Amino acid sequence: xxxxxxxxxxxxxxxxxxxxxxxxxxxxxxxxxxxxxxxxxxxxxxxxxxxxxxxxxxxxxxxxxxxxxxxxxxxxxxxxxxxxxxxxxxxxxxxxxxxxxxxxxxxxxxxxxxxxxxxxxxxxxxxxxxxxxxxx
Numbered sequence: 188x189x190x191x192x193x194x195x196x197x198x199x200x201x202x203x204x205x206x207x208x209x210x211x212x213x214x215x216x217x218x219x220x221x222x223x224x225x226x227x228x229x230x231x232x233x234x235x236x237x238x239x240x241x242x243x244x245x246x247x248x249x250x251x252x253x254x255x256x257x258x259x260x261x262x263x264x265x266x267x268x269x270x271x272x273x274x275x276x277x278x279x280x281x282x283x284x285x286x287x288x289x290x291x292x293x294x295x296x297x298x299x300x301x302x303x304x305x306x307x308x309x310x311x312x313x314x315x316x317x318x319x320x321x322x323x
Contacts, residue, residue, distance in 0.1 A: 188225065188304075188305065189225040189226075189227055189269065189302075189303060189304040189305075190224070190225065190226055190227065190299075190304060190305055190306075190307035190317065191227040191228070191229060191232070191271060191295060191298065191299035191302075191304045191305070191306050191307065192226055192227070192228065192232060192307050192308075193232060193292070193295055193306055193307065193308040193309075193310070193313075193316075194231070194232050194235030194236060194239060194291075195207075195308065195309050195310065196211055196307050196308055196309055196319060197228065197232050197233075197235070197236045197257075198235075198236055198239050198240065199211040199212075199309065200212060200215060200260065201236065201240075201256055201257060201260045202240060202246065202256070204245070207309055210309070210319060210320075210321055211309070211319055214319045214320060215266065219265060219266075224266065224267065225267055225269065225304075226266055226267065226268050226269075226307075227268065227269045227270065227271050227299075227302075227304050228257075228261065228268060228269075228270055228271070229270065229271045229272070229273050229295070229298060230272075230273050231273065231291060231294070231295060232295070233257060236253065236257050237250055237253040237254055237257065240252075240253035240256065241253045271298060271299070271302045271304065273298055275294060275297060275298050275301070279294075279297050279301075280293050280294060280297070281293045281296065281297055281314070283314050292306075292308075292310070292313045292316075296313060296314070296315050296316055300315070305317045307319055
């Protein structure tokens with residue numbers, strides 16, 4: 188199975204001091220014990236990663252530092268990342284996206300599905316997404 192990490196999951200995996208780093212890293216480690224996990228990013232999740240980490244505390248990295256961190260994460264030998272190009276327009280937004288904060292989640296869920304992946308998230312309110320478990 189291939190998992191498209193949403194922005195929060197990607198940030199938690201890549202930033203060791205993130206409050207959910209152990210949760211996401213534990214899940215990825217459990218996947219790795221079975222096979223090399225297939226993790227995916229896309230333009231939205233990569234840009235979101237850089238944006239979040241380059242904002243003020245608690246992260247406070249520069250854009251260059253956040254970009255370099257993501258590139259190192261994506262080339263780690265223990266992980267296998269793929270990149271999902273995004274050719275989806277607004278016509279593919281799912282009907283359950285009713286409020287503004289659901290639009291990106293809906294877009295990412297549809298993008299993952301269309302590319303043989305599932306959206307992996309820390310948010311249990313996204314229909315059809317995989318909720319990264321809290322206990323490993």
